[in-house]
Structures are given as C-alpha cells and as structure tokens.
Amino acid sequence: MSELSGKVQTVLGLLDPDQLGRTMTHEHLTMSFECCYFPPPPGDEAVAENPFQMQHMHWLRQNPYSCHENLLLLQETAAVRDELLAYRKAGGGTIVENTTMGIDRDLPTLKQLAKDTGVHVVAGAGYYVDCTHTEATKKMSVEKLTDIIVSEVLHGADGTDIRCGVIGEIGTGWPITESETKVLRATAHAQAQLGCPVIIHPGRNPAAPAEVVRILQEAGGDISKTVMSHLDRTIFDDGELLEFAKLGSYLEYDLFGTEMLNYPYNLEVDMPSDSQRVKTLAFLVKEGYEDMIVVAHDIHTKNRLTKYGGHGYSHILKNIVPKMLMRGISQHQVDKILIDNPKRWLTFK
Numbered sequence: 001m002s003e004l005s006g007k008v009q010t011v012l013g014l015l016d017p018d019q020l021g022r023t024m025t026h027e028h029l030t031m032s033f034e035c036c037y038f039p040p041p042p043g044d045e046a047v048a049e050n051p052f053q054m055q056h057m058h059w060l061r062q063n064p065y066s067c068h069e070n071l072l073l074l075q076e077t078a079a080v081r082d083e084l085l086a087y088r089k090a091g092g093g094t095i096v097e098n099t100t101m102g103i104d105r106d107l108p109t110l111k112q113l114a115k116d117t118g119v120h121v122v123a124g125a126g127y128y129v130d131c132t133h134t135e136a137t138k139k140m141s142v143e144k145l146t147d148i149i150v151s152e153v154l155h156g157a158d159g160t161d162i163r164c165g166v167i168g169e170i171g172t173g174w175p176i177t178e179s180e181t182k183v184l185r186a187t188a189h190a191q192a193q194l195g196c197p198v199i200i201h202p203g204r205n206p207a208a209p210a211e212v213v214r215i216l217q218e219a220g221g222d223i224s225k226t227v228m229s230h231l232d233r234t235i236f237d238d239g240e241l242l243e244f245a246k247l248g249s250y251l252e253y254d255l256f257g258t259e260m261l262n263y264p265y266n267l268e269v270d271m272p273s274d275s276q277r278v279k280t281l282a283f284l285v286k287e288g289y290e291d292m293i294v295v296a297h298d299i300h301t302k303n304r305l306t307k308y309g310g311h312g313y314s315h316i317l318k319n320i321v322p323k324m325l326m327r328g329i330s331q332h333q334v335d336k337i338l339i340d341n342p343k344r345w346l347t348f349k
C-alpha cells in the first residue's frame with residue numbers, strides 16, 4: 001500500500017480526508033487564459049481595450065475572452081489571497097486548483113496562498129487542450145506522458161518538490177485530437193498506477209463527455225474516481241444527461257457565476273443561468289445522483305473576482321446553497337455535494 005492510500009494530497013502535503021471541509025472541485029487561483037483569446041464582436045475592438053473600470057464590467061461579463069488583460073488571472077495574487085480568506089470565513093475549507101501544463105501553472109504561488117490563508121489547495125497534474133501542447137509534448141509516447149504525470153504526483157511538478165493531488169483538468173476539444181487522445185490514455189495509465197482522482201475538461205459538444213469516458217475506460221481508467229467538468233455548457237437535454245450519468249463519473253457543474261448571452265466558443269450553446277443550474281442539480285438529485293454531483297465556479301478570468309465586481313470564490317457558499325435549499329435539495333444533500341462527494345473523489349485508493 002502506498003503512503004498516499006487513504007489520504008488527500010495538497011500542495012502542503014498529505015491530509016486526512018476529514019480535514020477537507022467544504023470543497024470547490026474546479027477553480028483557478030493563478031493562470032493565463034491567453035491561449036483562448038477570442039476577438040471582440042465587430043465594432044467593439046476599442047471597447048475591448050478599455051481600462052478595468054466599473055462602467056466596463058458589464059461588457060467584460062458578456063465578452064470575458066475578448067480582452068487580453070482579463071485573461072491574466074496570474075496578475076491578481078494579492079486579490080486572490082483576500083478572496084481565499086473570505087472563502088474560509090464563509091465556511092470553505094478546500095479548493096481544487098486544476099491549472100495544468102499549458103496555461104501557466106504556478107505551484108510555488110499555490111503553496112504560498114495555502115500557507116497564507118489556511119485554505120487547503122489541491123494542485124493538478126497533466127496537460128490542458130491541444131493548442132497548448134508543445135511540439136515536444138505532441139511527439140511524446142503514451143508511456144513518456146504517463147511517466148511525467150506520475151512524477152508530478154509522486155515527486156513534484158515544474159522543477160519543484162510540490163506534488164499534485166489530482167490529474168487534470170485534462171483538456172480535450174471536439175473532435176478530440178490525436179495528442180489529446182494520447183494524454184487521455186496516459187491519464188488512465190497513471191490513474192491505474194496511483195489510484196488517484198482525475199478531472200476532465202470535455203469539448204463543447206454533448207457527445208464529448210461520453211467519448212472521453214470511452215477512451216479512459218479502454219485504457220484502464222477508473223471512471224468512479226473521475227470528474228466530468230463543465231456539464232453546464234455541454235449537455236442540455238435531460239435524457240442525454242441521464243444517459244451520461246449512467247456511465248458513473250462525478251457530474252460537475254462548475255460555471256456558477258457565469259451568465260452570458262453569447263458563449264463565443266460555441267454560439268449554439270445557451271449558457272444557463274445560476275437558477276437553471278440549481279434546477280438541473282435538483283433534477284439530478286431527484287433522479288438519485290446526489291452522491292455523484294460536485295460544484296465550483298471555475299474562476300479563470302479577472303472580471304470574476306470581487307475586486308472587479310465579480311462573484312468571487314464564495315458565491316456558491318453564500319448565494320447558491322440557500323437557493324439549493326429553496327429548491328428542495330436538503331441540507332444533508334447539500335453537504336454531500338460540498339463535502340462528502342469531493343472527499344471521496346480526492347482520496348487516493
């Protein structure tokens with residue numbers, strides 16, 4: 001049995017799972033999203049260059065990916081530190097920080113934030129989507145990729161001794177590319193060796209989550225220890241959602257706080273409101289999936305920080321939980337979603 005077995009691995013070391021408390025399973029504390037810059041709507045080019053001031057925040061909420069400065073969360077460590085202190089005050093215990101290779105993972109900053117705030121931080125191993133894979137990464141064999149991921153969990157990542165406690169978010173698009181498929185296979189092989197949690201960023205198509213599960217399963221992955229992220233912008237039909245739920249992964253609704261009219265990466269998608277997200281959670285609970293739901297905000301742009309009038313990392317605890325209770329999800333079920341499910345997922349086998 002490995003020393004990791006029965007434990008959760010944070011950036012400050014191993015933890016007894018009972019110490020985690022309320023957990024957001026998909027956040028970013030420091031990263032760059034420059035890889036996914038999206039040009040502003042025609043005519044708005046000048047607006048996109050506006051300074052970060054209150055009167056421009058509505059435009060940024062609608063067009064978060066069209067302003068270069070907004071994509072640099074890594075410039076906001078002081079604000080994020082304040083946010084984490086507020087998160088603790090609001091009853092939060094742990095944050096899974098899924099920044100992977102390709103979007104400026106910064107483990108020393110995560111370690112410092114955990115030390116400064118007392119929030120447990122679990123860091124992510126592995127690779128983001130294809131467009132961030134280097135030429136060297138694309139040439140690697142599945143075995144080499146597996147070795148790198150395993151080493152990030154067992155020994156530390158990015159030249160540090162800071163160890164990752166989860167594999168992911170592993171980035172995939174639609175269709176899934178050859179390089180992403182290799183990374184998925186490596187993820188499954190590493191998970192089989194380590195008995196660790198995995199988290200996936202699926203492509204923006206309702207068929208994408210099931211296709212990822214198929215690839216992971218075929219390579220020996222453990223779907224019962226895998227979170228499928230971003231379901232709020234991926235699967236919209238109740239029947240399709242239940243079909244996917246049967247495959248046995250955790251079901252993550254992680255864009256709480258994101259409300260926008262036009263989702264630039266896929267204009268077919270009507271981004272749900274927070275009320276609609278809560279409605280979907282209530283539906284999944286009614287259908288018997290209360291042990292498989294996890295939630296988060298996936299903060300990855302500056303405008304979502306309270307410093308800039310955003311909702312911050314405490315939005316779920318402060319605003320969404322009361323709404324969940326109002327919509328028939330019991331306190332016991334809320335505790336499963338915020339505490340028990342993340343704990344079970346994050347504990348090494």
Ligand SMILES: CCC(=O)NCCS(=O)(=O)O
Nearest residue numbers: 103201230233265298300
């Ligand atoms: C790195 C952050 C991330 O991948 N967020 C998901 C954005 S979206 O695909 O849901 O738009």
